[in-house]
Amino acid sequence: MGWDGHWQYLLTTLSHATPAECCQAVFLLSAAGVLAVAVLPHDAKTLLVDYGARKARKPSADGRPQEVPNRGWLLSLIDTVTCWSQVPHSWFSSFYVVSLACSVFWLVQYLCDGAVLRCVADSQAAASQRSATLGQVALGWFMMFLQSARREFEHWTIIKPSKSTMWVVHWLLGFLFYFTINLSVWVEGSHDAQSLLKMAAATPVFLFAWINQYWCHKHLAELKKYSLPTAGMFRHYICPHYTCECLLYLSIAIATAPRGVWLNRTMVCALLFVATNLGVTAAGTRKWYGETFGIGSVANKWNMIPFIF
Numbered sequence: 001m002g003w004d005g006h007w008q009y010l011l012t013t014l015s016h017a018t019p020a021e022c023c024q025a026v027f028l029l030s031a032a033g034v035l036a037v038a039v040l041p042h043d044a045k046t047l048l049v050d051y052g053a054r055k056a057r058k059p060s061a062d063g064r065p066q067e068v069p070n071r072g073w074l075l076s077l078i079d080t081v082t083c084w085s086q087v088p089h090s091w092f093s094s095f096y097v098v099s100l101a102c103s104v105f106w107l108v109q110y111l112c113d114g115a116v117l118r119c120v121a122d123s124q125a126a127a128s129q130r131s132a133t134l135g136q137v138a139l140g141w142f143m144m145f146l147q148s149a150r151r152e153f154e155h156w157t158i159i160k161p162s163k164s165t166m167w168v169v170h171w172l173l174g175f176l177f178y179f180t181i182n183l184s185v186w187v188e189g190s191h192d193a194q195s196l197l198k199m200a201a202a203t204p205v206f207l208f209a210w211i212n213q214y215w216c217h218k219h220l221a222e223l224k225k226y227s228l229p230t231a232g233m234f235r236h237y238i239c240p241h242y243t244c245e246c247l248l249y250l251s252i253a254i255a256t257a258p259r260g261v262w263l264n265r266t267m268v269c270a271l272l273f274v275a276t277n278l279g280v281t282a283a284g285t286r287k288w289y290g291e292t293f294g295i296g297s298v299a300n301k302w303n304m305i306p307f308i309f
């Protein structure tokens with residue numbers, strides 16, 4: 001098959017994709033993009049991936065900022081482009097405003113029998129795949145709403161002003177994620193099925209992660225910038241707030257699992273993206289803490305997922 005044939009095949013496949021498959025593709029392609037950056041040589045990866053504390057340079061022994069080593073033209077180009085396109089780390093707050101706006105949009109669509117949700121539901125139903133109950137969709141929606149509302153609340157109440165920045169691509173990826181995840185909650189639901197067990201299993205996991213992530217963020221906000229977090233879950237994990245993030249999406253995947261399966265496939269793709277994205281950042285955090293506070297400070301701690309990573 002030539003290039004034309006490949007493109008034609010791709011376009012035909014895309015035009016027949018269900019909304020759930022489109023959401024899955026967004027998550028998996030984003031995860032693949034993050035993985036591709038993660039395997040780049042160390043200096044390039046650092047420029048593209050690091051933000052916040054991980055980007056803070058250690059002063060040299062005489063107290064002056066360390067010299068940047070001589071770089072090839074490609075690294076210098078990446079450095080220039082990423083330096084030039086930084087946005088404040090505090091702009092994370094805009095993700096949760098967008099996420100809350102999406103939550104409200106889809107709820108209004110549901111309550112008013114809106115054309116957009118009907119179009120999504122019709123094209124998903126045409127694929128006649130197994131679906132979740134309305135109660136499950138409502139719970140998944142409420143979990144996403146609660147998570148975004150708590151994160152926005154944190155930005156207004158506990159998170160301290162900071163000069164730290166991130167590459168604009170992180171910010172754009174975040175937007176794409178929150179747009180897609182809020183649609184994902186709805187795409188696999190419409191018919192009735194037995195679902196109470198899944199909802200009962202998912203709710204305590206969600207609440208555990210939701211509450212503990214708040215405590216992690218509170219602890220980080222109380223620290224002098226930048227020091228070693230050691231309280232609560234930070235005794236055993238480098239980034240327990242990321243552990244909680246993964247648990248949150250795992251619980252939503254269980255809560256909204258369609259008939260006959262224990263996990264919602266679209267949410268599992270979202271979880272894969274979250275775990276990949278945060279896994280790369282958690283590895284950078286371990287490296288930075290190790291270099292800044294000594295190897296002993298990170299020994300015997302999991303980056304993010306116990307017994308795995």
Ligand SMILES: NC(=O)c1ccc[n+]([C@@H]2O[C@H](COP(=O)([O-])OP(=O)(O)OC[C@H]3O[C@@H](n4cnc5c(N)ncnc54)[C@H](OP(=O)(O)O)[C@@H]3O)[C@@H](O)[C@H]2O)c1
Binds near residue numbers: 090092160177225
């Ligand atoms: N769903 C997703 O794909 C996704 C992606 C990214 C993040 N998130 C979630 O968003 C939340 C925040 O993530 P993040 O990557 O921004 O976390 P982070 O880099 O650990 O930063 C969180 C906050 O803590 C501060 N901080 C971090 N380390 C510190 C230290 N050693 N000493 C003092 N202050 C410190 C940061 O200050 P500065 O602002 O000065 O850096 C920032 O205000 C997490 O719960 C994460 O799970 C989700």
